[in-house]
Amino acid sequence: MLYEHVVCAFCGCVCDDIDVTVEDGRITQAKNACVLGKAWFLDHGKPTDLPAVRIDGQAASLEEGIDAAASLLARSHYPIIYGLSSTSCEAQRQAVALAEVLGGCIDCCTSVCHGPSGMAVQGVGEPTCTLGEVKNRANLVIYWGSNPAESHPRHMTRYAVTSRGMFTPNGRKDRTVVLVDVRPSPSSRAADIQLTVRPGKDFELLWALRALVQGQKVEESSLADTGVTLEQLVDLAGRMKSCRFGVLFVGQGLTQSRGKHMNLTAAFLLVRDLNRTTKFALMPMRGHGNVTGVDNVLAWQTGYPFGVNFSRGCPRFNPGEFTMVDVLRRGEADAVLSVASDPVASLPNSARRRLADVPVVAIDTHDSETTRIARVVFMAATAGIGVEGTAYRMDNVPLHLSKVLPTPYPSDEEILSRLLARVKEMKP
Numbered sequence: 001m002l003y004e005h006v007v008c009a010f011c012g013c014v015c016d017d018i019d020v021t022v023e024d025g026r027i028t029q030a031k032n033a034c035v036l037g038k039a040w041f042l043d044h045g046k047p048t049d050l051p052a053v054r055i056d057g058q059a060a061s062l063e064e065g066i067d068a069a070a071s072l073l074a075r076s077h078y079p080i081i082y083g084l085s086s087t088s089c090e091a092q093r094q095a096v097a098l099a100e101v102l103g104g105c106i107d108c109c110t111s112v113c114h115g116p117s118g119m120a121v122q123g124v125g126e127p128t129c130t131l132g133e134v135k136n137r138a139n140l141v142i143y144w145g146s147n148p149a150e151s152h153p154r155h156m157t158r159y160a161v162t163s164r165g166m167f168t169p170n171g172r173k174d175r176t177v178v179l180v181d182v183r184p185s186p187s188s189r190a191a192d193i194q195l196t197v198r199p200g201k202d203f204e205l206l207w208a209l210r211a212l213v214q215g216q217k218v219e220e221s222s223l224a225d226t227g228v229t230l231e232q233l234v235d236l237a238g239r240m241k242s243c244r245f246g247v248l249f250v251g252q253g254l255t256q257s258r259g260k261h262m263n264l265t266a267a268f269l270l271v272r273d274l275n276r277t278t279k280f281a282l283m284p285m286r287g288h289g290n291v292t293g294v295d296n297v298l299a300w301q302t303g304y305p306f307g308v309n310f311s312r313g314c315p316r317f318n319p320g321e322f323t324m325v326d327v328l329r330r331g332e333a334d335a336v337l338s339v340a341s342d343p344v345a346s347l348p349n350s351a352r353r354r355l356a357d358v359p360v361v362a363i364d365t366h367d368s369e370t371t372r373i374a375r376v377v378f379m380a381a382t383a384g385i386g387v388e389g390t391a392y393r394m395d396n397v398p399l400h401l402s403k404v405l406p407t408p409y410p411s412d413e414e415i416l417s418r419l420l421a422r423v424k425e426m427k428p
């Protein structure tokens with residue numbers, strides 16, 4: 001059986017042109033997908049004999065699992081729900097409702113990747129566009145602190161570099177590609193210009209670029225420790241001002257290095273300045289398949305994109321206080337619900353050590369470090385393979401996730417909505 005135009009929900013590119021072949025109840029081909037997408041479709045399509053629910057390592061029914069997880073969460077004083085970047089918006093919505101009823105915190109993977117971008121957007125606004133506009137119009141493409149060749153393998157070919165669009169009919173020949181990073185990477189091969197910035201000096205470089213774009217004088221000596229010469233920066237500023245349509249893609253090299261949200265504030269302000277003379281946009285290179293979706297869902301429902309707390313009955317936002325790493329590090333959480341993520345494998349040591357001290361409920365599509373320590377484990381259908389739903393591409397365009405395989409497991413949405421109903425009964 002062939003399913004056409006299936007969406008791949010592995011990375012933030014959310015490619016919607018995958019042709020999936022299913023034979024004998026297994027996915028055997030994912031045409032058009034990159035190596036990461038192929039692995040995602042083929043691995044998640046494998047049959048598994050893991051029980052749908054485990055309580056303390058023993059197989060249990062869904063009803064028993066819901067009861068055990070709900071009583072554990074309802075008894076807690078400061079629970080935190082975390083993850084959600086690899087599930088559907090429908091499930092994310094249930095998780096927000098559950099956090100509100102519990103009066104706890106809800107945080108997503110954004111807080112450890114592009115949280116600083118979200119904070120900068122709140123401070124200075126977001127001059128952005130869609131990937132369709134990039135494909136059709138952009139003749140200057142800058143990747144800053146990002147290595148798309150490895151992290152988003154089809155980003156360059158499908159949207160930004162070699163793709164042919166309405167006003168870029170010659171594809172690669174119509175574009176200038178600039179890479180700014182602390183070292184050359186596999187993406188460097190695709191770049192016309194590579195600027196190597198010293199680690200931790202991105203803010204200084206962005207601020208100097210702002211000055212040049214505004215026509216101000218910049219001394220060579222002020223760039224001495226950035227690793228970039230004044231000549232290189234003047235050239236880049238000139239290209240940025242004179243391009244027809246430019247786009248700056250920012251990666252975790254900017255969000256997770258010294259300066260964090262101030263780096264992003266500088267980048268957004270630079271793009272705002274450029275829009276006085278040309279058309280320019282900025283887009284964060286979001287990693288997980290639906291991490292953009294969880295930011296959107298949280299923002300619709302609470303006003304904030306991550307790190308939200310409901311303990312006073314209304315949503316409050318404070319990165320550093322209500323974010324997963326910080327709540328764990330301070331030893332405040334007394335229960336954790338992990339959804340479609342693996343905090344034990346991905347959080348810093350100081351935070352993940354604490355996970356061993358609190359009861360954990362895990363909902364995931366496969367076994368992981370987190371399901372191994374969790375008291376209650378739910379195996380869920382993969383959104384986009386075993387269950388339908390909605391995911392947001394990195395440019396905030398929502399796409400429909402298809403179901404291509406039958407699965408014995410319930411969806412994240414079903415598990416979370418049943419948990420919500422049970423917690424409401426226990427915690428009026």
Ligand code: SF4
Pocket residue numbers: 008009010011012013014015032033034035036037038152153154155
């Ligand atoms: S680029 Fe990302 S979304 Fe596209 S096929 Fe590869 S992993 Fe999937």
